[in-house]
Amino acid sequence: MSKKISESAVRRLSLYLRTLEELDRAGHEAVSSEQLAARSATTAAQVRKDLSVFGSFGKRGFGYTVEELGRALRGILGLTQPWRVALIGAGRIGSALFEYTGFARRGFQIVAVFDSDPAKIGRKWGDSIIHDVAKLERVVSDKDIQIAILAVPVEAVQGVMDQASRAGVRGVLNFAPVRLKVPEGVTVKDVNLVIDLESLTFALSQGF
Amino acid sequence: MSKKISESAVRRLSLYLRTLEELDRAGHEAVSSEQLAARSATTAAQVRKDLSVFGSFGKRGFGYTVEELGRALRGILGLTQPWRVALIGAGRIGSALFEYTGFARRGFQIVAVFDSDPAKIGRKWGDSIIHDVAKLERVVSDKDIQIAILAVPVEAVQGVMDQASRAGVRGVLNFAPVRLKVPEGVTVKDVNLVIDLESLTFALSQGF
DNA sequence: CACAGCTTGTGAAAACCTTCACAATACTAG
């Protein structure tokens, strides 16, 4: 099933899933594209078009079953089984991410933490021990880790990325403000808060 | 000047600025759209089109002056003077953000920190004191704060948002995974790492 | 069972964004 679908459409699917989970918690059993759209800040037509790429999940005259559509979206987004994640860089942002419970709730399990600082290596974080980044390849393949979160300084990140892809990591969430070079078959998503702030100030400046 | 320009075009401008700063540090004085594109992961035509919306910054046969184009981009993005930012929520992600030096380097100054936890209020963080969030409106107008970073739990965030907009905040970077309701004239950018991870797992699942 | 009332799924149209291609123009060398 190699459908062409845009990055923003995928992000909307993820948003629909969050909305469906809220609806489920609130006890709703069914939802129309109209309602789903209103709660996800889009339009009913957009919702239906986004879903139609992957199949037909609703019933005419009735809408979608919250639970069923949720299951379908989890399938589409690849969330049917948990993902095993390595956190590389046990610094400020790394520790915030490690303690964040929102990842595990969605099936992202941080199963190993790495750093290069001798003062940090060997320390315990919860049930985990901070590993020496030199052991990245061993641990990644032992624990069958598929995703890495890179929270290391910008000078170190390309080197760490190279190690991670050699170790077999296929997906990366990168916090360092630099474009990574990666081999074929490795996917990178960048988180860049400065860019977010600048798109904010652009909008603010346009106002005057 | 009400030009229509897409969110992704603005994000590219921000990226070009980062690239120009790297080029400047490396001692380059001039750059062509081709070079700028290669280092910013886009195409030369895209670079020129993006810039052309705002004016004509290059010289034919020569390219762009790194410093001049940088200044132009800073103007476009609204970065000609520093922005005064409030950080609301002195928790895990809040403290990582507070200590991050990358914001100040781009002219985003965190000039006040707020929390609601009596155990945190009054504590010193660097040169700042953590204020009671109840004093938000006073401090925001006293210090002429324009932007707020919201790093509070999801249950609290809409209330904090309401206070912030009443206090006169015009732009918000929101870390809580919920769509905020805001009055006209207030701009919100959401940071949602779960969505980033899910767009990653979508890409990974498509591979098989 | 027939009918009224909704809501989906989807082609077609519209809007939006990116790429192409080239005339205009600047700089350099001779």
Place this chain on the structure above:
DNA sequence: CTAGTATTGTGAAGGTTTTCACAAGCTGTG
């Protein structure tokens, strides 16, 4: 000053995404 080379700025073309609008089909009622 001219010729040659490089690179911009921009209409037009091509491609993608969103919106529109409606036939098809489900549900519930009488």
